[in-house]
Amino acid sequence: MIDADVLERVLAGAVRTGAEFAEVYAEDKSSTSAGLDDGRIEQVTSGRDRGAGIRVIAGDTTGFAHTSDLSEAGLATAAAAAAAAAAHGGGGIRTVSLTQSPSHRPNTIVHQPDSIAKARKVELLQRMNDAARTYGPEIVQVSAGYGDSSKRTLIANTDGVLADDEIVRTLLRISAVADGDTGMQTGYQSMGHTVGFEIFDTVDVEELARDAARQAITKLQARPAPSGAMPVVIKNGSGGVLFHEACGHGLEADLVAKESSVYAGKVGELVANPLVTLVDDGTMVGEWGTLGYDDEGHITQRNTLIEDGILTDYMWDYLRARKEGRAGSGNGRRQSYQHLPMVRMTNTFVLDGPDTPDDIIASTPNGVYVAKLGGGSVNTATGDFVFGMTEAYLIEDGKITEPLREGNLIGNGPKVLQDIDMLANDFAMGNPGTCGKDGQGVPVGDGQPTLRVKELTIGGTAA
Known part of the structure; x- marks a missing residue:
């Protein structure tokens, strides 16, 4: 996108007034989306966005400017604005020499989505609509969406970093509504990976649609969820969002530095049952949160955050790692x-344990089995959380029995980590997600094996 010699001159200009660090982050992103509702294709859109953000750091002050003009003049103007915002004087001349980082592509793309005709993408939505509606006469409404994107990034900074990456993502989602004597119920499924259109050679889109329809129809016969504290078993793949929200955010170094994390100052301490090992890994092939380099030019890696119950490290970006005199962890994102x-x-997940899913269910006399978690909220300073259960069942006498209407899981992240008393050997990643933080959203993945928490509070409506 930008020649290395241009980047060197822009960066040198950015630190001319005495700043100690400057960075150029450029991207060129193209995307396509399509939506279906009530049997009709409502929209098919394509777009492209390109530009650069320039960050300049002087002491504790950060200046930032962005521009859609990737010419040398446009970049120099943005760099001057960022430098002015961060300036603290000092003057002098600083030469910047960039060294190209080696190519690092976790994923191999076979079919670029933008090479595929839009008609083939629309056909996927129509196939899902037909499969959901023919699953049962109770299905009265179906909405579905398709999306793909291809983003090239280029990162250069005054430490000499010059890194580039290409991230291709492909997404499919479907929602089905069933109508019955108890009113309307909704089922939802989605699929998303950092691969090209070849994903549809292996993914059965009709099965995805049928599963959404099955969820909706099953919930027509659901009874009210119980209320109170009880054992909860969470199906593999479906509970990763709980660890992402209730534990993962508290292990981000910026929140730790602000003392907004319950895990601040606890490295080396036992914070979870020794069964639990929690990992964040940006290199997982095909997963939604995977990328070659983070958005600061640091190569992504596998970071063990909790090992055998002991807190071993936090996640780091450039600024926090720089203050601590340590390397980043590949977690600087924008x-x-x-x-x-x-x-x-x-991609944040819990590793396998020694048990089997069947043994976990059989050893739980009574409780709730959560097959799918919905959205939630968490207080990172305390770890308290609330999550919706979008598909759940009773456990009675060691067996999964009746479906439950939607209720809430209420608990505390650190306590959940300590109260996990059984962990299965059936690890799976969950649905693709978008993590929101400070007004920004980025793609993330999460997952876990089937596990049991010996006690969580169910916020149900049953008397």
């Missing part, structure tokens, strides 16, 4: 070139 980077997760 929504786009118009945003500053911050510490963010990539």
Whole structure:
């Protein structure tokens, strides 16, 4: 996108007034989306956005400017604006020499989505609509969406970093509504990976649609969820969002530095059941949060955050790692070139344990089995959380029995980590997600094996 000699001159100009660090982050992103509702294709759109954000750091002050003009003059103007915002004097001349980082592509793309005719993408939505509606006469409404994007990034800074990456993402989602004597119920499924259109050679889109329809129809016969504290078993893949929200955010170094994390100052301490090992890994092939380099030019890596119950490390971006005199962890991420980077997760998950899913269910006399979690909220300073249960069942006498209407899981992240008393060997990643933090959203993945929490509070409506 930008020649290395241009980047060197722009960066040198950015630190001419005495700043100690400057960075150029450029991106060129193209995307396509399509939506279906009530049997009709409502929209098919394509777009392209390109530009650069320039960050200049002087002492504790950060200046930032962004521009859609990638010419040398446009970049120099943005760099001057960022430098002015961060300036603290000093003057002098600083030469910047960039060294190209080696190519690092976790994923191999076979079919670029932008090479595929839009008619083939629309056909996927029509196939899902037909499959959901023919699953049962109770299905009265279906909405579906398709999206793909291809983003090239280029990061250069005054430490000599010059890194580039290409991230291709492909997404499909479907929502089905069933109508019955108890009113309307909704089922939802989605699929998203950092691969090209070849994903549809292996993903059965009709099965995805049928599963959404099955969820909706099953919930027509659901009874009210119980209320109170009880054992909860969470199906593999479906509970990763709980660890992302209730534990992962508290392990981000910026929140730790602000003392807004319950895990501040606890490295080396036992914070979870020794069964639990929690990992953040931006290198997982095909997963939604995967990328070659983070948005500060640091190569992504596998970071063990909790090992055998002991807190071993936090996630780091450039600023926090620089203050601590340590290397980054590949967790500096931003929504786009118009945003500053911050510490963010990539793919966050709990590793396998020694048990089997069947043994966990059989050893739970009574409780709730959560097959799918919905959205939630968490207080990172305390770890308290509330999550919706979008598909759940009773456990009675060691067996999964009746479906439950939607209720809430209420608990505390650190306590959940300590109260996990069984962990299965059936690890799976969950649905693709978008993590929101300080007004920015980035793609993330999460997952876990089937597990049991010996006690969580269910916010149900049953008397």
